[in-house]
Structure formats: structure tokens, C-alpha cells
Amino acid sequence: MSEDIDPEYLEDVSDILTNREFLALNCFKHHYATTRLMHSMNVSYISWLLAKKLGCDAKAAARAGLLHDFFLYDPKQGRPSRELQAFCHPKVAAANSKATFDITEKEKEAILSHMFPLGPLPKTQEAWIITGADKLCACVEVFHIGIALTRSGRVVVSAA
Ligand SMILES: [Fe+2]
Ligand SMILES: [Fe+2]
Secondary structure (H helix, E strand, C coil), rough: CCCCCCCCHHHHHHHCCCHHHHHHCCCCCCCCCEEEHHHHHHHHHHHHHHHHHHCHHHHHHHHHHHHCCCCCHHHHHCCCCCCHHHHHHHHHHHHHHHCCCCCHHHHHHHHHCCCCCCCCCCCHHHHHHHHHHHHHHHHHCCCCCCCCCCCCCCCCCCCC
């Protein structure tokens, strides 16, 4: 991690960022030019910064942002249910997050509603921040623009 990433942010998400299963998200392409791990880190860091600025629960925003796409399958190869991917993956991400990490109800709800308007209405300010940050990051990533943590050299993922 580059030194300009706020240590307070890293403290809020350190258990997630050191989990091998979670880091496997780096094996999946997401929005063409990035991996699902880098996309999740972007959403998380932007949500954390925004939540802090707005006086919201920055830790919940960072954690739910990081976990919002915690599903370990390639949707092109099939999905675990018959639902469309847009509706299916938030449920899988919430279930994986609950099974792997100590997440709060607020974090779970934010993960479940991140695809709004495809899916449930966000119920908290943090959930609104995450659904907005997800859309912003998706647009930017599709156009191959490095933002937040994907700017060159800010994050290096090691396989060990
Ligand atoms: Fe998603
Ligand atoms: Fe996403």
C-alpha cells in the first residue's frame, strides 16, 4: 500500500484485506480493465472518504464498500441461482461476508442494496454512499481511468 493511503482506513479494513479468500477477488476481471478486488477497494476507499466528509459511519462504509462484490465466481460461467446477476450477486456477497467476517447489520444492508435501483432501496446514508460510489467507479473503470486506489503504484497485491 502506498504511504498516502490513510492508516485509519487501513485499520478499519485490515482483517478483510489480509484474508486469503477475499484476496482471491483479484483473480476475477471486473469492468474490463480492472479486477474485482481493485474495484472493491476503489468503492471502499471513496466511500470511506465521503462518509468521513459527511460525518457518517466511515468504518461501515469502508467495510461494506470492500465487501459489496464479494462473490467468487465468473458470471459468464454461470451463477449460483436462476436470478439475474444484478439481483443475485449482492445476496451472495452478503452471505459470503457474513460467513467470513464479523459484519454489522448496517454493513449487510448496504451490501444488499448496492445495485439500487436493481434491488432494494438503500436504508442508510452509508448504503447510499456505497451505491453511488459503485456506479461512479464502474463508469470510470470501464473507461480505463485510474482513480482512488487504482492510480499506478498505490496498491500491490501479493499472492503470499
Ligand atoms: Fe455489484
Ligand atoms: Fe461493484
